[in-house]
Amino acid sequence: MKLIDSHIHVTMLPYDGLKAMAEGGIVKAVSCAVLVGAKHAESYFDHFRQNYNFYRQWAGKEGVELYTAVGVHPAGIPDDWTKVIDKLPEFLAEPSVVALGEVGMNNDNQLERDVLKAQMEVAKACNKPLIIHTPNQNRQAFVDLYFEMAQKVGISPQLLVIDHAMLDIIDQINEFGAVPGITIRKQHVLPEELLENLDRYASGMLNCDYSNIFQNDPTGVIKAAKYLQEQNVDPQIIENLTYKKAAQVFNIED
Numbered sequence: 001m002k003l004i005d006s007h008i009h010v011t012m013l014p015y016d017g018l019k020a021m022a023e024g025g026i027v028k029a030v031s032c033a034v035l036v037g038a039k040h041a042e043s044y045f046d047h048f049r050q051n052y053n054f055y056r057q058w059a060g061k062e063g064v065e066l067y068t069a070v071g072v073h074p075a076g077i078p079d080d081w082t083k084v085i086d087k088l089p090e091f092l093a094e095p096s097v098v099a100l101g102e103v104g105m106n107n108d109n110q111l112e113r114d115v116l117k118a119q120m121e122v123a124k125a126c127n128k129p130l131i132i133h134t135p136n137q138n139r140q141a142f143v144d145l146y147f148e149m150a151q152k153v154g155i156s157p158q159l160l161v162i163d164h165a166m167l168d169i170i171d172q173i174n175e176f177g178a179v180p181g182i183t184i185r186k187q188h189v190l191p192e193e194l195l196e197n198l199d200r201y202a203s204g205m206l207n208c209d210y211s212n213i214f215q216n217d218p219t220g221v222i223k224a225a226k227y228l229q230e231q232n233v234d235p236q237i238i239e240n241l242t243y244k245k246a247a248q249v250f251n252i253e254d
C-alpha cells in the first residue's frame with residue numbers, strides 16, 4: 001500500500017517515528033508549519049527552510065517524500081506577523097511547498113482573525129490550498145466563521161482543508177464542499193469510528209498531525225488503512241482517503 005499523510009509536523013518527529021511511517025507505507029507527507037510562542041517573523045522563515053531543506057532530505061533518505069506547508073500558526077503569532085504574510089508568496093514558489101498551513105484560530109480574537117484573513121488572501125492570490133485547524137471548543141461556530149471568511153475572500157471550497165474533522169463538523173464541511181482533514185488519534189478519530197461513519201468521512205484525507213505537544217501516533221494513517229482493509233472496505237474508498245485525495249488537493253500526483 002502506498003499512503004500519503006496529509007498533515008504532520010516534521011521538525012517534532014523522532015527518527016523512529018519517521019522509520020515507522022516509511023516501513024508502514026507512507027511514501028509522501030505534508031509537513032505543516034507550527035512555532036509555538038513565536039515572537040519574530042524570522043523564526044518562521046528559518047522554520048520554513050528547515051522543513052523544505054534539511055527535513056525534506058532527511059525524510060527522503062528513508063523513503064518519505066516530504067512536502068511543506070507554510071504559514072503563521074495561531075499558537076505562535078509573531079509581533080511582526082505582517083512580514084511573514086509579505087514573504088509567503090516567495091516561499092510558496094518553492095517547488096516542494098504545496099500549501100498554506102497550518103493556519104486557523106484558537107480563541108477568536110481580532111488578531112487571529114486578521115492573521116487568518118491575510119493568509120486566505122495569499123492562498124487566493126497564489127491559488128494554493130489552505131490547511132485550517134479547528135480548535136477543541138466551539139468547533140461548529142469556528143467552522144461557520146472560516147467558511148464565511150473564505151467566501152468573502154473568494155477561495156474555492158476544494159482548496160479549503162478543514163482539519164481535525166469529527167462527527168460534530170463533518171456534515172458542515174461536506175455541505176460546503178470543503179475537504180475534511182481527518183486526524184487519526186484518540187482525541188480525534190479512531191479507525192473504528194472512521195469505519196462506522198465511512199459515508200460521511202469518505203471525501204476526506206487522513207493524517208496523524210504528529211507533534212510532541214500531546215499523545216500522537218505517527219502510524220495513525222497506516223493503522224487506519226490496515227483496519228479498513230481488514231474490514232473489507234472498498235479499496236477505492238481506502239485509496240481516496242489515504243492517497244488520492246491528498247495527491248489531488250496538493251497536486252503531488254505522479
Ligand SMILES: [Zn+2]
Nearest residue numbers: 007032102209
Ligand atoms: Zn497540526
